[in-house]
Amino acid sequence: MTVAAWLEKAVAHFSARSVPEPEANAEFLMAHVLKSGRAEARAQGSRALPEKQGSHFWHLVQERGRRIPLAYVLGSQPFCGLDIEVTPQTLIPRPETEELVERCLALMKNQPRQDPHVLEIGTGTGCVAIALAAGLPDAIVYATEISREAMRLAEKNAMRNHMARRIRFIQEDLFKAGAAPKRWADLVVSNPPYIPTARIGKLAPEVLREPRLALDGGKDGLDAVRAITASAPRFLKPGGFLALEIGSDQGAAVLKLFSQSGFAEGAVSKDLQGLDRIATAKMIE
Ligand SMILES: C[S@@+](CC[C@H](N)C(=O)[O-])C[C@H]1O[C@@H](n2cnc3c(N)ncnc32)[C@H](O)[C@@H]1O
Known part of the structure; x- marks a missing residue:
């Protein structure tokens, strides 16, 4: 044939x-x-x-x-010019998340510090941490992940993309209080699970093959966002940034959470489809 x-x-x-x-x-x-x-x-x-x-x-x-997602069938997915291995234990990197990386690179570009300290929460395949390490050659990057399988894959991806020495992966739940030292980060970034629980069942069959831990953001989708926003001030230096990927209808709620947690300059930017997608804020100096 x-x-x-x-x-x-x-x-x-x-x-x-x-x-x-x-x-x-x-x-x-x-x-x-x-x-x-x-x-x-x-x-x-x-x-x-x-x-x-x-x-x-x-x-x-x-x-x-x-209806197994194409990336799972192929075993990898391109992300920010990198080749990222994916397995059914990890979320497939999305184009919207490339925009989160771009936004973070822009925020760090204007920083006086040459070696910014970056913390990514919920690294999954490691795509964001690896892309940030690649884009910020002097940065020191820490990445947390609660899933052991995902964290192992993130380490493998860092090696595959020659960034293993630049990133420290930590398996822990950083949404819990007291999990890390204080106020050392210039940037806290996360693409947290942000889909409201009731919407999960209505997603495409391919998305339902992805780990629930990576998708389910609780009743209003904001459980993880709330936890990160509340705990980020413990890690961020004054003047440091918080950058989150969010659901397209969560902008106003996230800006409110930012100001409740003492952040300034809250802003929401759109993805290439014109939908609200990236929320950023600055730790008050
Ligand atoms: C939406 S996925 C994002 C994965 C990857 N950063 C990306 O952008 O493609 C969210 C990730 O957060 C992880 N996660 C969920 N709850 C967590 C927690 N309490 N602490 C750390 N990581 C968590 C999930 O296992 C998942 O890998």
């Missing part, structure tokens, strides 16, 4: 199972099997696919057809 015929078969398989963007999914999987780019895979339509590659492709197609 040719590459084109396999692609056609995969598209039919996906369409029958309501997999979104069937053509793109088929092409990404074919590119993975051919170890090529997506456009290259498409351009090789008339080529006969060797049997071994054909059965590998079809195995991947069947997995994706069971």
Whole structure:
């Protein structure tokens, strides 16, 4: 069978199972099997696919057809130009979170300190901590994670991206009081779980394959945001920044939490889709 015929078969398989963007999914999987780019895979339509590659492709197609997210099937996801390994124990890095990283880099750029101390809460795959370490060559980065499996993967990803010596991963629950020393951080950053519990069941089947611990933000989605906002002042230096990824309808509530916890200059910025997504604030000097 040719590459084109396999692609056609995969598209039919996906369409029958309501997999979104069937053509793109088929092409990404074919590119993975051919170890090529997506456009290259498409351009090789008339080529006969060797049997071994054909059965590998079809195995991947069947997995994706069971609504397993593409990144879990492929085993990795690009993030801020990095290659991040993902497993079902970790959230798949999202494009919105790349914007959180960009915002943090901009905040740190204007800092007088050359070696900012950064704390990421809930590192998952490690994507944010690794991207910040890469973007801030003199920064000292700490990253916490409550899930042991996720933290192990974050360490592996740091090694894979040559940042292992720049980041200290700590397995702990930093939402609890008294978990770390005082006021040493220039930046506390987190993409916390922020989906309200009642909305979880309505998410796409792919998202439901991701760890609940990474998604569920409690009744109003703000449990983790509240805990981080309340505890961040214990870690942040005066003038340091807090940066959070938030739900698109949580901006006003998060700004209120910021001011209740004694932060100044609270601001919410939008993602590329024009939705409120990043909330930042400054620790009063
Ligand atoms: C939304 S995911 C973000 C993962 C990654 N930082 C990213 O942006 O792709 C939230 C992460 O916080 C972790 N987490 C949840 N509760 C936590 C807690 N109490 N302390 C530390 N990490 C926690 C979850 O295991 C999950 O990996």
